[in-house]
Amino acid sequence: MAAATSGMYRKEKSIQLKSSSAALYNNLSVLPLPGRQLTCFSTVHGPSLSMVTADGLGFSHRQLQAKEGGMTVSTSLLTQAAWCVLPSRVLLVLTSQKGIQMYESDGSIMVYWHALDVTEHPPAQAVFARGIAAAGGRFICVGTSSGLVLVFDIPPKGTNIMVSEVLERHCDAITDIAAELGQAPDGAGDLVTADDAGTLCVWSTGEEFALLSKIPAFGCTCSSVKLWNGIVAAGYGNGQIRLYEATTGLLRAEVNAHARWIYALDLAPQTGKLLSGAEDSFVHVWKLSRNLDTDDVEVEHCHGECVTDTQVCGARFCDPEGNSFAVTGYDLSEIFRYGRT
Template identity: 85%
Template sequence: MATAGPEMYRKEKSLPLKSSSAALYNNLSVLSAPGRGLACFSTVHGPSLNLVSVAEDGSGFSQRQLQAKEGGMAVSSPLLTQAAWCVLPSRVLLVLTSQRGIQMYEADGSTMVYWHALDVTEHPPAHSVFARGIAAAGERFICVGTSSGLVLVFDIPPKGTNVTVSEVLDQHRDAITDIAAELGRAPEGAGDLVTADDAGSLCVWSSGEEFALLCKIPALGCSCSSVRLWQGVVAAGYGDGQIRLFEAATGVLHVAISAHARWIYALDLAPQTGKLLSGAEDSFVHVWKLSRNPDKDDIEIQHCHSECVTDTQVCGARFCDPQGNSFAVTGYDLSEIFRYSRAP
């Protein structure tokens, strides 16, 4: 690992939330809508989702809460476990996971498109049931993980509500923690989907009409909370504070660095530059830069920037643009989203 020249990010005006963020992995999602001049942010707290929309010119913002709904005659609202915008070529959906199922909404949260109930009878009585891990994959799929280790592949129509489960991926034996995909950028044969679980195992897949398992990366003694893909590189964040970089085609470990002093809760990647963002329980957010060294057939990582979010257990961190020029952070019991952007 090398240290790059400092990339200075400065703190922008923070965004207030109607309720604080829960201590959940990857508890921040960002949707940039340049055509509309908007940036949208979401975090989960209990049965509700905080939604904040901000004008990119800084002229104003709006916020509201989306309450978890579900089919049937439920007595209580389910606790949400994650929310993420899934950007497909034909449409954008807001996907929510909970203790009872998977909900898909139009991007603004106004209309529910689809509801999928989890089958409680598949689980042993003492085990909690939930869905977690959300990613758009390929041209028309959305993949969602479950507490039983299954990954459900939903086939999404260009419009309308005719969503179907086209496949179930069953290579994991522990609860799914996170799923990441690389849309249209994965090198030939490298795989474009990675799934992670509570034991720390990773599976790399090639998406298509049928999903094919390319390789399994065995558990390394602690949970893998967050994964990302970039140009055939798997970046994984773990409970021991380490970031590990693997070759997506083969599962070969290239880099392992002690990035944080405590549990990593979130990773994100800027696809156009290879910048990696990590946030953890230790109150720190780091910006890294990934690169491939073709001469050595190796993957390199450089440290670019650190930000201490004082007295905050960071649980969500996301870049706000594909270049990685700005990022947003939230933390457990924090009723705001902090934003940072590169100094000109």
């Protein structure tokens, strides 16, 4: 199964969580802090976030309750959490039914709160924020259930965060947002947004964001998306992974990857390894490359792992080479870790 050259991943010591992971897309965030030899993990459980810091010897836990702004009495469910790494600072961003919260990276201080306008929606329509990514060196982009992408301008320090732009090109709820992880070719965008219908938009970031290409829906939700060296990797509800050219929106590869709904993709920027996790209880590692002669995009299967009786809802690489990854699943109070020996 695994190509001999790539080496096998083996199961390592898993991490116990204080609460189980919810069945939400991309429900695992990993922040490696190589300088301090620490790795932070977080998953969403209902209205709270489980955070674990691993220092090689042991684990320290922290539960973050979603604090809501305003006078509202009801708790709201979290939809996603992600660390956003900007050159100047790292913020932990939480999305929920009520809005968007930004914390210092350790979750200690809330630096910003953005409420969603619940009243302007018809009652049958779910209201939430979902899809989080740092982009363009100083922005954090967050999607909403009405298809908007809010662009926040993040100062190097302090709480003076502002909405600098609202991107209105999606008609369905945003599912995921990804920034370029490698080197964008000339003219290619550096941000991709995905929605419930499967539409993808490729943007170039800057003072004003510009839409470069729109990849039309084909009837399947795109639950997770990544962007690497001008290649868009998208995971869908029908179990497929599709690779598109970011500049033109052309389909370059189609992988019948999973037997059920894909919940998570991740990409290791230094090697082009792609990680996928789905409800079928499998995680797969793929390798993306570009044929230098033909400029074609190539993809090969490197490794498959069955996480027995677990509908995978989160999967992330733990290092930029993709030599280790972490996985969690619905109803599971554990993060499984795998590494290459």
